[in-house]
Amino acid sequence: MKILLVGALGTVGRAVAAELGSRHEIVVAGRKGADLPLDLADPASLRAAFQRLGTVDAIVSAAGQVGWAPLLELTDEQWRFSLAHKLMGQVNLALIGQAHLRDGGSITLTSGVLNHDPVAYGAAASLANGGIEGFVRAASVELPRGLRINAVSPGVLVESMEDLGAFFRGFQPVPGARVALGYARSVEGGESGKVYAVH
Numbered sequence: 001m002k003i004l005l006v007g008a009l010g011t012v013g014r015a016v017a018a019e020l021g022s023r024h025e026i027v028v029a030g031r032k033g034a035d036l037p038l039d040l041a042d043p044a045s046l047r048a049a050f051q052r053l054g055t056v057d058a059i060v061s062a063a064g065q066v067g068w069a070p071l072l073e074l075t076d077e078q079w080r081f082s083l084a085h086k087l088m089g090q091v092n093l094a095l096i097g098q099a100h101l102r103d104g105g106s107i108t109l110t111s112g113v114l115n116h117d118p119v120a121y122g123a124a125a126s127l128a129n130g131g132i133e134g135f136v137r138a139a140s141v142e143l144p145r146g147l148r149i150n151a152v153s154p155g156v157l158v159e160s161m162e163d164l165g166a167f168f169r170g171f172q173p174v175p176g177a178r179v180a181l182g183y184a185r186s187v188e189g190g191e192s193g194k195v196y197a198v199h
């Protein structure tokens, strides 16, 4: 398969590229240093990237930034940023990208453990994750041409504990290689409308 992987150079994305890259062609997409430059928060850049890319078999997002702050200190700008990047960025990737998938192709988005297991400072992440999971379930009902869509909900990665460990005390960190299996199930399996939790 030819797989567009947004965020391929990030922590989750590198693990996904290692898993899927052994069997498939990966197109590395992101804002900096990528083969295919695009910005999830900018629909025009998504349209331009897909025009350049042509048709693919699968679209995977391992990206989506959010603001982190105490609930009552999250600014309007941080809420908007989180929705524009992690939620609507990935929604737009799916909506714009679906037209560039071959029949029966798949879309895989990223949510996260904070949808169901919240932590302090993570309200914007929880909001975006819940939105992604609801979107995926709903979109699976209506996508045409046998297209599939799923989400992967990673727990905190072992590889991210140095940066995120203070937010996730008591959580069992998950190796990136295990999280990557959720993406493989979505891309290489046959299901749609699923959320693969790897916690």
Ligand SMILES: NC(=O)c1ccc[n+]([C@@H]2O[C@H](COP(=O)([O-])OP(=O)(O)OC[C@H]3O[C@@H](n4cnc5c(N)ncnc54)[C@H](OP(=O)(O)O)[C@@H]3O)[C@@H](O)[C@H]2O)c1
Binding pocket: 006, 007, 008, 009, 010, 011, 012, 013, 029, 030, 031, 032, 033, 038, 039, 040, 041, 062, 063, 064, 065, 085, 086, 089, 110, 111, 112, 113, 153, 154, 155, 156, 157, 158, 160, 164
């Ligand atoms: N790491 C964890 O433990 C963990 C746990 C649960 C969920 N998640 C979720 O997994 C996703 C990836 O997390 P991560 O830890 O791998 O992040 P990361 O290490 O910061 O990597 C993010 C990747 O996405 C790209 N990216 C960021 N914003 C983008 C944009 N607007 N348009 C296009 N590409 C963009 C980045 O490259 P550029 O900056 O060059 O664009 C980078 O390659 C996020 O949605 C995160 O919430 C992560």
